[in-house]
Amino acid sequence: MxxxxxxxxxxxxxxxxxxxxxxxxxxxxxxxxxxxxxxxxxxxxWIHIPVGYLHCIDNPRTDWLYRTEADPGLGGRSLLYPRGKVLGGSSSINGMIYMRGQSGDYERWADACGDDGWRWNAVLPLFRQSEDHHGGASEFHGAGGEWRVEKQRLSWKILDAFRDAAEQTGIPKVDDFNRGDNLGCGYFEVNQKRGIRWNxxxxxxxxxxxxxxxxxxxxxxxxxxxxxxxxxxxxxxxxxxxxxxxxxxxxxxxxxxxxxxxxxxxxxxxxxxxxxxxxxxxxxxxxxxxxxxxxxxxQDHLQLRMVFKVSGAPTLNILAGNLFGKMRIGLEYAMFRSGPMSMAPSQLGAFARSDPGQPAPNLEYHVQPLSLEKFGDPLHAFPAFTASVCNLRPTSRGHVRIGSADAYAPPKISPMYLNTPEDRKVAADALGLTRRIAAAPALARYKPEEYRPGLQYRTEEELARAAADIGTTIFHPxxxxxxxxxxxxxxxxxxxxxxxxxxxxxxxxxxxxxxxxxxxxxxxxxxxxxxxxxxxxxxxx
CATH class of the missing domain: 3.50.50.60 (FAD/NAD(P)-binding domain)
Known part of the structure; x- marks a missing residue:
C-alpha cells in the first residue's frame, strides 16, 4: 500500500x-x-452539449449505473438511478435547471438543526455570491460569480400555449422562480454559457x-x-x-x-x-x-409523466423524426448554439398547489415538447407534449444500505415512493390538475388527447394506481x-x-x-x- x-x-x-x-x-x-x-x-x-445528457446517463463513462431495489410503491418496478461519476459529478449529466427552492425549505432546515444560520435570509447571500445571473446583480441575484445562469435559447408554441393554459387554471405567469416563492409558470433558467452546459x-x-x-x-x-x-x-x-x-x-x-x-x-x-x-x-x-x-x-421527487397527443403544433417528435429534421437541428446548434440541441431536458416549469389547502406550492411541472415511453426510448411517431408533475415535499422515506462489505458492490437503494396515504393523494390530485390545465381554452386549438396514463383512470384510487404505474425518479435524491x-x-x-x-x-x-x-x-x-x-x-x- x-x-x-x-x-x-x-x-x-x-x-x-x-x-x-x-x-x-x-x-x-x-x-x-x-x-x-x-x-x-x-x-x-456529450457532457458539454446540453442535449448530451441522453448519452451521459446510463453510460459507464459518466454514470455510476445504479438501479433501485424493486419498489413496492411502484408495483415492484426497479428504476434507473443516475448519479454522476466524472469531474463535476451530477452537474455534468443533470438537467441544468437553476433552482433554489422556497424560503420555507430553509426555515424548516433551521428549525430541524437549531441553527438560524440555515434560514433563507442567511443562505440567500451564499446563493448570490457564487452566481453570475444573466440579469445582473439585484436583491435576489448575483453577478460575477462562477455559477452562470442564463435564459434558454429556444421557445415552442405548444409550451407557450401550456403556459397560457396554466394561467387560465390559476397558475400565474412568472419570469423568476428564485425569489423565495416559486408559485407560477415560466421557462426555466439554466446553468449554461452561450448554449453550452456549465458544470x-x-x-x-x-x-x-x-x-x-x-x-x-x-x-x-x-x-x-x-x-x-x-x-x-x-x-x-x-x-x-x-x-x-x-x-x-x-x-x-x-x-x-x-x-x-x-x-x-x-x-x-x-x-x-x-x-x-x-x-x-x-x-x-x-x-x-x-x-x-x-x-x-x-427523499426524492417522483415525477408523473403525462403525455398528450396534439394536432397542429410542431413538436420535437416530428421535427426529429427524419434525417432532414435532424440535420436542421444539428446545423442550428453548430451555427447559433440554439435550438433543440441546446435544450435542457425540461424547458417550461410551473409550481402550483395540489389543493387549495396547501400552505405553499407543493407541485413542480417539467413540460417538454416531446414524448417517449421511457427514458432512453425513441420519440413517439406522433406529435405530443409531456407534462411531468412531482410532489415537492413527499412524506415517504426510503434508505440506502450496503449489501456487503465489498467497497465495489453497489449499495441497495430503496426510495419507497408513494409509501404514505398523503403522497398517494397528492399524486392523484396532481394528475387531476394536469388534466384541468390540458382542458383549458388556451390549448383547445391543439386538441390535446391524453395518451398516458389514459382516461380510464378516474377515481382518486385509480389515479393513485396510475401514479404507481407511470412514476419515475426525477433524479433528486x-x-x-x-x-x-x-x-x-x-x-x-x-x-x-x-x-x-x-x-x-x-x-x-x-x-x-x-x-x-x-x-x-x-x-x-x-x-x-x-x-x-x-x-x-x-x-x-
Missing part, C-alpha cells in the same frame, strides 16, 4: 459540492487539498486546479475512511483508495470531507464502520460509531446523512456538518438536507458547499 501523502484537507468526490469546496479551500495558499474522484475528466463531448468542473474546479496547493486524483475509488481510536473517541485520519491498480492511503492533518453525494456518502460511512450497528455487524463490519440515521431519510439536533437520534451531522461522534470528518453534499428542497437540488448543493467552506475556514483560521 503506497502513501499518497499528507494534506490539510481530503475531499472525497469531485462532484457538485466537491468542486466548490476545492475552489474555496485552496484560496488559503497555506492549505493543501487532495481531491479524489472515482470517475474521469469531463472531456467527453461545476468548469465553474469552480478549473480555477482551483491552476493553484499549486490542489492535487486532483481521478479514476480513484475510495474503499474506506481511516478511523483510529483516541481518548475523545473515533477520529478520521484519512482515506484508503485504489487507482491505476495501486492501493493508496492519504492522511488528513485537519479534516476529511465526504462529498460523495446522497448515495455514495452513506455507503462509504457504512463501509467504514459508521452507521446502524446492526446493519454493520450483519456484513462483518465493526461498528465504530453507531449512527442509526446513516442511509435513512432518503437527498437526506441520507441528515443534519439535525443533538437530541435527534436519526441525525448524522450537526449544523456545522460534522459527523456526530467522529472527530475530523464532515459530510458536505445533498445528503445532509433534513428535508428535500421544493425544486431541483443541484444549486442548493452548491450553497451547502459554500456555507461549509466558510465554516471550515473559520474553524482553522
Amino acid at each position: 503506497e502513501s499518497a501523502g499528507q494534506f490539510d484537507y481530503i475531499i472525497i468526490g469531485a462532484g457538485t459540492a466537491g468542486c466548490v469546496l476545492a475552489n474555496r479551500l485552496t484560496r488559503d495558499k497555506d492549505a493543501s487539498v487532495l481531491l479524489i474522484e472515482a470517475g474521469g475528466k469531463d472531456d467527453y463531448v 461545476t468542473a468548469k465553474a469552480f474546479l478549473k480555477t482551483a486546479a491552476a493553484r499549486g496547493n490542489l492535487t486532483i486524483m481521478t479514476g480513484c475509488h475510495v474503499e474506506k475512511l481511516l478511523i483510529v481510536h483516541s481518548e475523545l473517541g473515533p477520529v478520521c485520519r484519512g482515506v484508503q483508495f485504489t487507482g491505476g491498480g495501486t492501493r493508496y492511503t492519504a492522511d488528513a492533518a485537519r479534516e476529511t470531507i465526504l462529498a460523495a453525494g446522497a448515495i455514495g456518502s452513506p455507503q462509504l460511512l457504512q463501509l467504514s464502520g459508521i452507521g446502524p450497528a446492526g446493519l454493520l455487524r450483519e456484513h462483518g463490519i465493526e461498528p465504530l460509531a453507531d449512527l442509526p440515521g446513516v442511509g435513512g431519510n432518503l 437527498v437526506g441520507t446523512c441528515k443534519m439535525g439536533r443533538a437530541d435527534d437520534a436519526t441525525s448524522v451531522v450537526d449544523s456545522e456538518l460534522k459527523v456526530r461522534g467522529v472527530t475530523g470528518l464532515r459530510v458536505v453534499d445533498a445528503s445532509i438536507m433534513p428535508f428535500i428542497t421544493s425544486g431541483n437540488t443541484n444549486s442548493p448543493t452548491i450553497m451547502i458547499a459554500e456555507k461549509a467552506a466558510q465554516m471550515i475556514h473559520k474553524a482553522w483560521s
Whole structure:
C-alpha cells in the first residue's frame, strides 16, 4: 500500500459540492487539498452539449449505473438511478435547471438543526455570491460569480400555449422562480454559457486546479475512511483508495470531507464502520460509531409523466423524426448554439398547489415538447407534449444500505415512493390538475388527447394506481446523512456538518438536507458547499 501523502484537507468526490469546496479551500495558499474522484475528466463531448445528457446517463463513462431495489410503491418496478461519476459529478449529466427552492425549505432546515444560520435570509447571500445571473446583480441575484445562469435559447408554441393554459387554471405567469416563492409558470433558467452546459468542473474546479496547493486524483475509488481510536473517541485520519491498480492511503492533518453525494456518502460511512450497528455487524463490519440515521431519510421527487397527443403544433417528435429534421437541428446548434440541441431536458416549469389547502406550492411541472415511453426510448411517431408533475415535499422515506462489505458492490437503494396515504393523494390530485390545465381554452386549438396514463383512470384510487404505474425518479435524491439536533437520534451531522461522534470528518453534499428542497437540488448543493467552506475556514483560521 503506497502513501499518497499528507494534506490539510481530503475531499472525497469531485462532484457538485466537491468542486466548490476545492475552489474555496485552496484560496488559503497555506492549505493543501487532495481531491479524489472515482470517475474521469469531463472531456467527453456529450457532457458539454446540453442535449448530451441522453448519452451521459446510463453510460459507464459518466454514470455510476445504479438501479433501485424493486419498489413496492411502484408495483415492484426497479428504476434507473443516475448519479454522476466524472469531474463535476451530477452537474455534468443533470438537467441544468437553476433552482433554489422556497424560503420555507430553509426555515424548516433551521428549525430541524437549531441553527438560524440555515434560514433563507442567511443562505440567500451564499446563493448570490457564487452566481453570475444573466440579469445582473439585484436583491435576489448575483453577478460575477462562477455559477452562470442564463435564459434558454429556444421557445415552442405548444409550451407557450401550456403556459397560457396554466394561467387560465390559476397558475400565474412568472419570469423568476428564485425569489423565495416559486408559485407560477415560466421557462426555466439554466446553468449554461452561450448554449453550452456549465458544470461545476468548469465553474469552480478549473480555477482551483491552476493553484499549486490542489492535487486532483481521478479514476480513484475510495474503499474506506481511516478511523483510529483516541481518548475523545473515533477520529478520521484519512482515506484508503485504489487507482491505476495501486492501493493508496492519504492522511488528513485537519479534516476529511465526504462529498460523495446522497448515495455514495452513506455507503462509504457504512463501509467504514459508521452507521446502524446492526446493519454493520450483519456484513462483518465493526461498528465504530453507531449512527442509526446513516442511509435513512432518503427523499426524492417522483415525477408523473403525462403525455398528450396534439394536432397542429410542431413538436420535437416530428421535427426529429427524419434525417432532414435532424440535420436542421444539428446545423442550428453548430451555427447559433440554439435550438433543440441546446435544450435542457425540461424547458417550461410551473409550481402550483395540489389543493387549495396547501400552505405553499407543493407541485413542480417539467413540460417538454416531446414524448417517449421511457427514458432512453425513441420519440413517439406522433406529435405530443409531456407534462411531468412531482410532489415537492413527499412524506415517504426510503434508505440506502450496503449489501456487503465489498467497497465495489453497489449499495441497495430503496426510495419507497408513494409509501404514505398523503403522497398517494397528492399524486392523484396532481394528475387531476394536469388534466384541468390540458382542458383549458388556451390549448383547445391543439386538441390535446391524453395518451398516458389514459382516461380510464378516474377515481382518486385509480389515479393513485396510475401514479404507481407511470412514476419515475426525477433524479433528486437527498437526506441520507441528515443534519439535525443533538437530541435527534436519526441525525448524522450537526449544523456545522460534522459527523456526530467522529472527530475530523464532515459530510458536505445533498445528503445532509433534513428535508428535500421544493425544486431541483443541484444549486442548493452548491450553497451547502459554500456555507461549509466558510465554516471550515473559520474553524482553522
